[in-house]
Amino acid sequence: xxxxxxxxxxxxxxxxxxxxxxxxxxxxxxxxxxxxxxxxxxxxxxxxxxxxxxxxxxxxxxxxxxxxxxxxxxxxxxxxxxxxxxxxxxxxxxxxxxxxxxxxxxxxxxxxxxxxxxxxxxxxxxxxxxxxxxxxxxxxxxxxxxxxxxxxxxxxxxxxxxxxxxxxxxxxxxxxxxxxxxxxxxxxxxxxxxxxxxxxxxxxxxxxxxxxxxxxxxxxxxxxxxxxxxxxxxxxxxxxxxxxxxxxxxxxxxxxxxxxxxxxxxxxxxxxxxxxxxxxxxxxxxxxxxxxxxxxxxxxxxxxxxxxxxxxxxxxxxxxxxxxxxxxxxxxxxxxxxxxxxxxxxxxxxxxxxxxxxxxxxxxxxxxxxxxxxxxxxxxxxxxxxxxxxxxxxxxxxxxxxxxxxxxxxxxxxxxxxxxxxxxxxxxxxxxxxxxxxxxxxxxxxxxxxxxxxxxxxxxxxxxxxxxxxx
Amino acid sequence: xxxxxxxxxxxxxxxxxxxxxxxxxxxxxxxxxxxxxxxxxxxxxxxxxxxxxxxxxxxxxxxxxxxxxxxxxxxxxxxxxxxxxxxxxxxxxxxxxxxxxxxxxxxxxxxxxxxxxxxxxxxxxxxxxxxxxxxxxxxxxxxxxxxxxxxxxxxxxxxxxxxxxxxxxxxxxxxxxxxxxxxxxxxxxxxxxxxxxxxxxxxxxxxxxxxxxxxxxxxxxxxxxxxxxxxxxxxxxxxxxxxxxxxxxxxxxxxxxxxxxxxxxxxxxxxxxxxxxxxxxxxxxxx
Ligand code: SF4
Ligand code: SF4
Numbered sequence: 001x002x003x004x005x006x007x008x009x010x011x012x013x014x015x016x017x018x019x020x021x022x023x024x025x026x027x028x029x030x031x032x033x034x035x036x037x038x039x040x041x042x043x044x045x046x047x048x049x050x051x052x053x054x055x056x057x058x059x060x061x062x063x064x065x066x067x068x069x070x071x072x073x074x075x076x077x078x079x080x081x082x083x084x085x086x087x088x089x090x091x092x093x094x095x096x097x098x099x100x101x102x103x104x105x106x107x108x109x110x111x112x113x114x115x116x117x118x119x120x121x122x123x124x125x126x127x128x129x130x131x132x133x134x135x136x137x138x139x140x141x142x143x144x145x146x147x148x149x150x151x152x153x154x155x156x157x158x159x160x161x162x163x164x165x166x167x168x169x170x171x172x173x174x175x176x177x178x179x180x181x182x183x184x185x186x187x188x189x190x191x192x193x194x195x196x197x198x199x200x201x202x203x204x205x206x207x208x209x210x211x212x213x214x215x216x217x218x219x220x221x222x223x224x225x226x227x228x229x230x231x232x233x234x235x236x237x238x239x240x241x242x243x244x245x246x247x248x249x250x251x252x253x254x255x256x257x258x259x260x261x262x263x264x265x266x267x268x269x270x271x272x273x274x275x276x277x278x279x280x281x282x283x284x285x286x287x288x289x290x291x292x293x294x295x296x297x298x299x300x301x302x303x304x305x306x307x308x309x310x311x312x313x314x315x316x317x318x319x320x321x322x323x324x325x326x327x328x329x330x331x332x333x334x335x336x337x338x339x340x341x342x343x344x345x346x347x348x349x350x351x352x353x354x355x356x357x358x359x360x361x362x363x364x365x366x367x368x369x370x371x372x373x374x375x376x377x378x379x380x381x382x383x384x385x386x387x388x389x390x391x392x393x394x395x396x397x398x399x400x401x402x403x404x405x406x407x408x409x410x411x412x413x414x415x416x417x418x419x420x421x422x423x424x425x426x427x428x429x430x431x432x433x434x435x436x437x438x439x440x441x442x443x444x445x446x447x448x449x450x451x452x453x454x455x456x457x458x459x460x461x462x463x464x465x466x467x468x469x470x471x
Numbered sequence: 472x473x474x475x476x477x478x479x480x481x482x483x484x485x486x487x488x489x490x491x492x493x494x495x496x497x498x499x500x501x502x503x504x505x506x507x508x509x510x511x512x513x514x515x516x517x518x519x520x521x522x523x524x525x526x527x528x529x530x531x532x533x534x535x536x537x538x539x540x541x542x543x544x545x546x547x548x549x550x551x552x553x554x555x556x557x558x559x560x561x562x563x564x565x566x567x568x569x570x571x572x573x574x575x576x577x578x579x580x581x582x583x584x585x586x587x588x589x590x591x592x593x594x595x596x597x598x599x600x601x602x603x604x605x606x607x608x609x610x611x612x613x614x615x616x617x618x619x620x621x622x623x624x625x626x627x628x629x630x631x632x633x634x635x636x637x638x639x640x641x642x643x644x645x646x647x648x649x650x651x652x653x654x655x656x657x658x659x660x661x662x663x664x665x666x667x668x669x670x671x672x673x674x675x676x677x678x679x680x681x682x683x684x685x686x687x688x689x690x691x692x693x694x695x696x697x698x699x700x701x702x703x704x705x706x707x708x709x710x711x712x713x714x715x716x717x718x719x720x721x722x723x724x725x726x727x728x729x730x731x732x733x734x735x736x737x738x739x740x741x742x743x744x745x746x747x748x749x750x751x752x753x754x755x756x757x758x
Pocket of ligand 1: 593594595596597600601602603619635636637638639640641673736
């Protein structure tokens, strides 16, 4: 990208902020409950509760209530599993990659990005529960004598659990020095019960960290190490997740491109979700002084790099499969492009393939609003794309396939029918993201205060141009 | 997954390696012949009695002191099938299945000339089953007698085995199972009756009935004698009409094939074509 292109945003270059400003903004939501907090939590909580009720209905009546049948053995839950774990990748990108590349402008965004990863990953993992036919036996997955190590599902389980652990550590480590700051601030507060409980919480978080230069260096080393480790881990999670589909003989799933395809889709949708969360948090918690339009444009560029890669992979997959002319794989290409699945496929193509590229390419559109619109489209369209990846092959019989006979398929999603049960569960999972974030930011400073202060000392945060877009 | 190459005449039918085949056929032939002779002498037609005799023979024989006694197989003579689907309903009645749980599914297929023919499809009891290795909790088992079974008390319902099976042979319990009265066998992999909601079911070769000498339900209920149930160890198979055949010769003489051979699953269900089937097309849904 040329500097000329970015000239227009230079006016809003992020600045170093006074230590007290940062602290006040970061701790305000922790120290006092915003007025809208309780109503929001209650509304979101009700939506989540309704999803749980829907799931209980499914447990009682069987997976058939979710629209599944022998002709559609995998569908929306499996797509959600992939999509929700996918959006947790934004945390790894914004925090780990930008940290490792010393992109100074990341500072006010890292906590928000890491928190997004922290809440979306468990929500994604939760989809294994409605996915299972017998969730009451889920303990067998953690009971080593029952493990069948040749199963891709077990690999998934190991990979995702490890990644969850890493995500938690990655969220926790930069939080340690901030706990000290909050604790210090709480010292001034009246010692009622609430303050006491909170003090205990931050003391636990703080552990034995004393804040000496030596300890800070050790902590930064640890953060750097986790940042390095979390990237291959993230890559492995979605690769392995794709194996559950691709390591089979089913046309449409048996694709060597799947691991890469899944990883890139996850990164793409992950950055998009982080943009949305940052936009919402900025508005709600009044962080306009710290998070500026420039941040959105830069995240937009990061996002679009993955978007372009994803478009390229889609093109490659469809061209090669389609060109091969085989009954299996090529048939799917035709079904997606011009057959039964043309609406969701072209929705993906336009909303996550073309429009975000245009928004980021045209300077007039390259604004906060533009990036937020692009991100919304990407998150939605990539979810739809996951449905297009998961549902068609699972609804196509392997014996006597209509496609094999050159026949025409009927029905929008094959033999899968969306019912209110999976839809309420999906809506509940979506509502759980802001719900959990609101809860997290009730206890955790929304800006990484210690990190920002440290960067202000070293001047890393001002070194934006040279680290951000030398090229 | 154990492969019993030395006991499977399957290879005589489906493999291309001629020499290896002949060698295998000779060994099997010799062993099988002895047993067939013994059986013939006793004039037995029902497989149960047959299997008991084989068991006795195997025990007295010094050549096979141990190891599984049977290697079950099925032969489906497509020339005779008229598509009445009595096998399907007999199976569903015996195992208390829902109407769409067609463990034995009779497909209406088209041959190269565009004419319909019928193809019953039970579980192929693959020697290298695609469904077994993918289960995270090891709920799929392959017995040493070559039966692939599901332990429904362990199955957690991921359905990845349904994704893996190239034959669409697996059926999930999407709703409450059909209630069943007290059964002669306990609910176990060999007799998963009643089915368990939220787990996978499929044809079991009527495993629990075999030790007592009963033929599978679909075999006895086929009015055309299409389905033969057999034992590769003794090289004998019998259909519901009481016709006994020598498996290796029967398969060889009738140019038997297995379904979707290219998947490498080595099914133990052999089809005898005879309607001018375009076999590629049958298998084609796949590749
Ligand atoms: S036919 Fe399918 S279910 Fe049966 S053993 Fe083979 S792979 Fe497994
Ligand atoms: S062998 Fe038994 S379980 Fe299998 S299709 Fe026949 S009747 Fe059904």
